[in-house]
Amino acid sequence: MDHTLKHLPLRPDYMETKQRRRDERSIERIYQHYLLERRLAAQLFNAPRSERAHIYGKVYSELFTSLPDHPQVTADRSTSTIALDLHYINVALAPGTRFLEVGCGDAEMSFAVAAKVLHAYGLDVTQELIQYERAPQNFSFLRTQSTDIALADDFIDIAYSNQLIEHLHPDDVADQMKEILRVLKPGGAYSCKTPSKITGPHDVSEYFDYQATGFHLCEYDYYSLRQLFRRCGFRKIHFFINARGLKIPFPYWLARPIEIAMITFPWLRKIKYFRSLMPLNIVGIK
Structure with a gap:
């Protein structure tokens, strides 16, 4: 692993995953995506049923607007x-x-x-x-x-x-x-x-x-x-x-x-x- 990536909690097979997903982003950008998605997913998962109806659209809009290089945006x-x-x-x-x-x-x-x-x-x-x-x-x-x-x-x-x-x-x-x-x-x-x-x-x-x-x-x-x-x-x-x-x-x-x-x-x-x-x-x- 590149010494510049040692601070990231990557799985040993992360490069296989990157190739299989055909993700051209840098690992650092993928890590930023991961952190944001984990935070938003936790917000959605932990929300009570009465609030989730308003959160679904909010978290996905934030994900796509915050990550212009998200694979679904650039696909x-x-x-x-x-x-x-x-x-x-x-x-x-x-x-x-x-x-x-x-x-x-x-x-x-x-x-x-x-x-x-x-x-x-x-x-x-x-x-x-x-x-x-x-x-x-x-x-x-x-x-x-x-x-x-x-x-x-x-x-x-x-x-x-x-x-x-x-x-x-x-x-x-x-x-x-x-x-x-x-x-x-x-x-x-x-x-x-x-x-x-x-x-x-x-x-x-x-x-x-x-x-x-x-x-x-x-x-x-x-x-x-x-x-x-x-x-x-x-x-x-x-x-x-x-x-x-x-x-x-x-x-x-x-x-x-x-x-x-x-x-x-x-x-x-x-x-x-x-x-x-x-x-x-x-x-x-x-």
Whole structure:
């Protein structure tokens, strides 16, 4: 390690993390990001339920305005990345579909979906990252304070989130999932993608810590995510993996034993093949 970095509490594998995340910032800038995110995450995590609705938007706005070099601010999401995400849900899209992206961020996914559906809605606590000059006419942004969704019951055909539920306070996740279930039509689907805690942490704290201490307030595994969907009332639950652009069913009876093996034998987490099975791709049917 460079002697100038010895004062930083870095994990021994921090350079591997930097390369994998393709983060071009200096380690010092990453450390400043880490300190700010930890402070804001602690503020959110420790806030009582009655105050969290006002804090979600505040902490994320502060993060993005304070860090102009934050990866989400500087990201130029490639058309290939969007196309891969779009391919994952494409079979469910049709000209009459109403689509909801929960935690839309820059809304690039919603923009792409809008070309295939009746209307695309993007839901988030902040619109800091959205380039409205590029927004299709059939896109609408919905601001949420925490878990509320300002749409009517049985209105949405497909809801989608990518890297979202891990950012919610664990006491709020079920509330939002029940809101998603409320706005879905009978037979509608919620497609949720989130990183696995087995291979985590997956926020900026992975440079420094072995458990998430940043804005990933709760990371999940196959067992806990399945239980959450069942508890919230989804009628059917399916897991999938992405392999060479293909969406392949990954039954729970197979996924869970592999997950248990990786918990029991941590060295398995270093093997690329096993790591590739851990990102959680779940679809719940109302």
